[in-house]
Amino acid sequence: MGSDIVLYIVIVTALAFDFTNGFHDTANAIATSISTRAMSPRAAVAMSSVFNFVGAFISLEVAATVASGIVNAGAVTPTVVFGGLIGAIAWNLATWWFGLPSSSSHALIGGMIGSVFVADGASAINGDGIVEKVIIPALIAPTLAFAVAGVSILIAYRVVGRQRPGVVNRGYRLGQIVTGSMFSLAHGTNDAQKTMGIITLALIANGNLSANDFHVPTWVVICSATAISLGTYSGGWRIIRTMGSRIIKMDPAQGFSAQGAGAAVVLTASHLGFPLSTTHVISGGVMGAGAAKRLSAVRWGVAGNIALAWLLTLPCSAFIGGLAYGLSSIFGSDALGVILVALLVIGLIAAAFGTRVRRGPALTTPPAGAEA
Incomplete structure (x- = not known):
């Protein structure tokens, strides 16, 4: 009975992570569309949440x-x-x-590495898998998106260079609706699968599924798709401001190029089973679209802060994951430790958010003037 209680708590926690993944990564798909006024904020998050839900059903390679x-x-x-x-x-x-766009994917992987390390030592960590499936894609993907977006914007400017700006901007804003939808689809395909994989791993560990016949139950797919979709719809306005305007001041052609390059990279990675960071990819695309116009267009100080968050993600989430497991295991293998840690985390989050609300406006409201 105790193991079943732990399993239920794990499933709820996994879906809570999926929700935070959704609102944390909303900016990846729609910040450029909002920044260039291709879509209103509410329409953008609604569109993104729908395509995140649909994307979760396309592939299960990343979950595996x-x-x-x-x-x-x-x-x-x-x-x-x-x-x-x-x-x-x-x-x-x-x-x-x-307001820092960090990788939810690497946070999850880091948390699992830290927890497994404390539980069973370094031998339980697949070093080759981390290098091949995490580290190398993390280096290649944003670089590739940077290059593709840069080439795309140069081609775009050459093609429309003699056209009137008003006509060009309207055309690219319409194009951003398509590329934003594709990136949202790609995000759902890649990121929702991580929660599916975690829940399936817990089901295998609890004896509910066989380790020799890996498959993701349909209810896990539906629940994961729903959680990330609802998280996306709630919006992550602080990160949207960073992605949409603080890295570069973006025009519709740059937004179109960044989103298109990002969608192509993430969809390819999902097909190959790489748990890619969509944050890394779209950040690379945004920087590439800005730098191709001129290097000074990119606010490299902001980009440096984002890069620092990337570097800290794996070790910091691993430390917290190991600490959480260590605290839970103090009380033995039954459900008591997990319940106490879950209540502690809920209390800390409630206290932090309560303090923030008393000090200022809610963080989930759109930035001032965003609906204009």
């Missing part, structure tokens, strides 16, 4: 990687999964608080 390619499945227990999820949620909320 998360469930079996990062850590040794035999060393995983529901409590280990719980610790990893707490590490990911904590880092997502911390970076969202400061």
Whole structure:
């Protein structure tokens, strides 16, 4: 009975992470469309949430990687999964608080690595899988998006260089609706699968599924798709401001190029089973679209802060994940430790958000003038 209680808590925590993933990464898909006024904020988040939901049903390759390619499945227990999820949620909320676009994917992977390490040592971590499936794609993907977006914007400017700006901007704003939809679809395809993989891993660890016949239950797919879609619809306005205007002052052609390049990279990675950071990809695309116009167009100080958040994501989420597992395991293998840590985390989040609300306006409202 105790193991079932832990499993239920893990599933709820995983869906909570999926929700934070949605609102944390809303900016990836729609910040450029809002910045260039291709879409109103509310229309953009509604569109993105729908395509995130649809994208979750396209492929399960990334879910398989998360469930079996990062850590040794035999060393995983529901409590280990719980610790990893707490590490990911904590880092997502911390970076969202400061408006930094960090990787929810790497936060989840880091949390799992830290939790497994504390539980079973370094031998339970698949180093080759981390290098091949996480580190290398993390380096290649934003660089590729940077290059593709840069080439795309140069071609775009050459093609429409003699046209009237008003006509050109209207055309690219319409194009951004398409590229924004494609990036949202790609985000759902890649990111929702990570939660599917984590829940499936917990089900295997609890004995509900066979480790020899990996498959993601339909109810897991539906629940994960719904959670990330609802999170997306809630919006992550602090990060939207960073992505949409603080890296570069974007025109519709640049927004179109950045979104198109990002969607192509993420969809390709999803097909290959790479748990890619959509944040890394779209940030690379935005910087590439700005730098191709002129290097000074990119606010490199803001870009440096984002890069620092990227570098800290894996180790910080791993530390928190290991700490969460360690605290849970103090009380033994039954449900008591998990329940106490869950209540502690809920209390800390409530206290932090309560303090913020008393000091100023709610963080989930759109930026001033965003509806204009």
